Amino acid sequence: MTTTKTTRPKAARSHPDLSFETTLGQGRRVCGIDEVGRGPLAGPVVAAAVVLPPEGLPQALARAINDSKALSRAAREDLEPEIRAHALAFALAEATAAEIDHFNIHKATLLAMKRAYEALTGEPPAVALIDGKFTPDLPCLAEAIVKGDGKSQSIAAASIIAKVARDREMCRLAELHPHYGWDRNAGYPTPEHLEALRRHGVTDHHRVSFAPVREQKALSN
Template identity: 55%
Template sequence: MEDILIAGVDEAGRGPLAGPVAVAAVILDPARPIEGLNDSKKLTEKRRERLYPLIREHALAWHVCFIEADEIDSMNIFQATLAGMRRAVEALSPAARRALIDGNKVPPGLPCPAEAIVGGDATEPAIMAASILAKVARDQIMVALHADWPQYGFDAHKGYPTPAHLRALARHGPCPAHRRSFAPVRNALGLA
C-alpha cells in the first residue's frame, strides 16, 4: 500500500485580489479510477462540479485548506501557498508517503519526500484531482463572499482583477476579504 500513497498537491486562487488561496492534496485510489480528470483550468465549470464529489468519494484521502487574505498579507502569496501545501499534506489520513507538487518548488517542512512538477496539473492524475478540489472549493467560498458583499461581483469573477472588479474596488473600497498586500487593493486604500 505504501507505493500507492502518493499525494497530488495543487492550489487555486493565487492571482485574485480577494478571498483565500485554496490548496488541495489528494491520494487517488488505483482501484477506483475517476474518468475525465484534467487540469481544472481545462474543464468547464459544470464538469469540475461533477468531478468534485467523485474525487471526494473515490480518493483514499483528500484535504482542502484555505489561507485567508490576512494571512496572505502577512507572509505574501508565495509563502502562503507553500504553507497551504504543507498543511494540506499534513492533514491527509492515511498519510502520504510521497507528494507530487504542481509547480517548481517543494514546500519546506513536508511530512514526506516530494517532487515539484512544472505543469503537473496536466500530466499527473492526483495533481489534476487536487486542482479540481481546490478550484471548486474556492469558487464556493467566493459565491458565499458574494452574499456578504454583492457590490463586488465575487460570484462572477471569483476575486480576479477583472475590469468590473477593479471598478467596484475603486467605487466601494476594499472589504475584509480583499488582500491588502496586492497593488490594486493598496491603490484603492490610497497606500500606493
C-alpha cells in the first residue's frame, strides 16, 4: 500500500477536471472520494466514492460538475442521477453519530471514506483521490488533494453524491424529530437548531462529543 499526504503541484484551474486522474492513474482505475457532514451537531458523516470513465463524462455534464458547496441544492439534485448513470461505479457509506462520539470526527470521517472505497463494485481502484489533507488506510495509492473537490472531477462528483445522500437522510430524520429543522439546516449549528436543542434536548442522533450538545446534555442531567 502506498499513501501520499501532500498535493502534487498543479497549475491553477478554475474548474475540476481529470488532470489528477490522468497523471496519477496512468491508465489504471481511479476513484474520487469525498465526505459531507464534519461540522453538524447531528447526523452521520457521509462519504462517497466515484469511478468515472477514463474518457470522461459527456461535455455538458462535465462542465456542470463542481464542488457541491458551490452548487445550489436544486443543481445538486439534478446532477446526482446523471453522475450515477454515467459513472463506472459509485458507493456511499457513513459513520454514525455514535461512531463520531467514539472515535472523534477525524477518525470517523476516514472510516466512512474507507467504507465507501470498500463498497465499490467491480475492479478495485488502483488509485484513490481523497479530498483534504489526510487519507484513509486503503489497499492502493491514495493521494490527498487539498480542496480537491474544486480540482478533481472524480472528487467533485463524489461530493455531489455524498451531499445529496446526506441531505436526504437528514430530511428523513427531521420527520422523526421535527423540532430541530434538520430538513433545512442539515444538522448544522444554526440559531434554529441551537434553540431547539435548548428547548427539546438531545436526541440519539446528536453528537454528544460536540460542545453545544455536550453542554446541553450536562444541563439536562
